[in-house]
Amino acid sequence: MILSWGRRRAGRKANNKKQFCNLDMEVEEIAIPTHFRCPISLDLMKDPVTLSTGMTYDRSSIDMWIETGNSTCPVTNQELMSFDQIPNHALRRMIQDWCVENRSNGIERIPTPRIPVTPYEVLRIRERVAGAARRLDEKKCHELVGKIKAWGKESERNKKCMVENGIGSCLSAVFDSFADGSMDKHVEILVEILSVLPWIFPLSEEGQSKLGSSGCLRSFVSFLEGKDLTARKNAVLVLRKLFSSDQKYADAFWAIEGGTEAIVGIIREPICPQATKAALACVLFMISSPPTAQTSDEIRSRFVELGLVSLLLEILVEAEKGVSERALGVLEVLCDCKQGREKALENALTMPLLVKKILRISELGTEFSVSIIWKLCRIETEESVLIEALQVGAFQKLLVVLQVGVSDGIKDKVTDLLKLFNLHTSELDCVDSSMDFKYLKRSFLN
Structure with missing residues (x-):
């Protein structure tokens, strides 16, 4: 059985x-009809559009063709007198009908595409938003910003069209007009605009000036300190892009009460890797190019007082590549001030982590790690620091760095460190005698 x-x-x-x-x-055995295929990709067209030459292509394929600098029709090679793309609704319906007929054979019906936003529509909504903002009509502004947000969610093409047609400068001005008053009164519209701001860059100088106003910067601080995680994330993303557009906005943010603490708060209570990277980038802008040397020490010391050095070391324990690289970059600048070096040396994790990160993250991460070790060993000149670095394998790692190859500036620091370490290698049994040192100059081993 x-x-x-x-x-x-x-x-x-x-x-x-x-x-x-x-x-x-x-x-x-099912063959796609030739006239249903895009002449560029040879795939079934999902959004057929016709050019001025009369040829039809899939919208994504012809967009890519034009964006790469071509100004001719791919099939006829005629010069395009216009880049306008007319949706071929009749052909799309024929393709959809064909998909339905062959559904039993595994062919899925293509969805009806959304028509991309046009420059005229963007300019029109800009005028309407600006008008509503002048009247302080928060309800109407909320409705129009919601429409802009919906357009952006539909496609990257829509986002690009809106950015190119100045929607960023418009929303920056609207944000500034509502932020200049009572934030509690206009918090809803500010949050709605804030949800759009991260993808409207680059901005014109006028748009940057609006977002960089004292009223807007204070609003960003309030959002960073708030409980709305999405608003906190969007605020730090906008600040990163604003700071990268002009250093003066990073300097201005330092002068805003509570700004420094708010940025550190994003690092201390992480929302997501993207927000953490943005916050670290903001800190780097604030501490890297301050107006004067006195301000430089003041800013860096303030971040050290807020416990940033310890936070950075905690991040380095298990953070992803992008976050680790930025954390090392911030720590490298903080170690330019005496308080930063002292705080780093107080932490037992510092030297083991720095040595471990060499050749483990990226070339830039390695350069940051070597530079920090050099500052701690060369500037502080404490024998205990050198011995600790040797005990955790710094000598061996630096030899490998020389062999792999780095920039001239870092190579000089590696050479300097090896000379310092060589004075103490005989005292410690921490160097593997089997290592091949033939590529080193004799002076390193004397």
């Missing part, structure tokens, strides 16, 4: 396999 059941089961499997094979053959 068991044997016969097993045979029947095997027979059913064989029949099923045969049926699936036949089905695969049927699917393979």
Whole structure:
């Protein structure tokens, strides 16, 4: 009985396999009509559009063709007198009907595409938003910003069209007009605009000036300190892009009460890697190019007082590559001030982590790690620091760095460190005698 059941089961499997094979053959035999294929990609068109030459292409393919600098029709090679793309609704319906007819063979119906936003529509909504903002009509502004947000969610093409047609400068001005008053009164519209601001860069100088006003910067601080995680994330993303557009906005933010603490708060209570990277980038802008040397020490010391050095070391324990690289960059600048170096040396994790991160993150991460070790060992000139670095394998790692190759500036620091370490290698059994040192100059080993 068991044997016969097993045979029947095997027979059913064989029949099923045969049926699936036949089905695969049927699917393979289905040929897409030539006029349904895009002449560029040769794939089934999902959003057919016709150019001024009369040729039809899939919108994504012809967009890519034009964006790469081509100004001719791919098939006819005629110069395009206009880049306008007219949706071919008749052909799209024919393709959809064909997909429905072949649904039983595994062909899925293409969805009806949304028509991309046009420059005229962007300019029109800009005027309407600006008008509503002048009247302080928060309800109307909220409605229009919601429409802009919906357009952006539809496609990257829509976002690009809106950015190119100045929607960023418009929303920056609207944000500034509502932020200049009572934030509590206008918090809803500010949050709505804030949800759009991260993808409207780059901004014009006027747009940057609006977002960089004292009223807007104070609003960003309030959002960073708030409980709305999405608003906190969007605020730090906008600040990063604003600071990268002009250093003066990073300097201005430092002068805003509570700004420094708010940025550190994003690092201390992480929302997501993207927000953490943005916050670290903001800190780097604030501490890297301050107006004067006195301000430089003041800013860096303030971040050290807020416990940033310890936070950076905690991040380095298990953070992803992008976050670790930025954390090392911030720590490298903080170690330019005496308080930063002292705080780093107080932490038992510092030297083991720095040595471990060499050649483990990226070339830039390695340069940051080597630079920090050099500052701690060379500037502080404490023998205990050198010995600790040797004990955790710094000598071996630096030899490998020389062999792999780094920039001239870091190579000089590696050479300097090896000379310092060589004075103490005989005292410690921490250097592997089997390592190949033939590529080092004799002076390193004397």
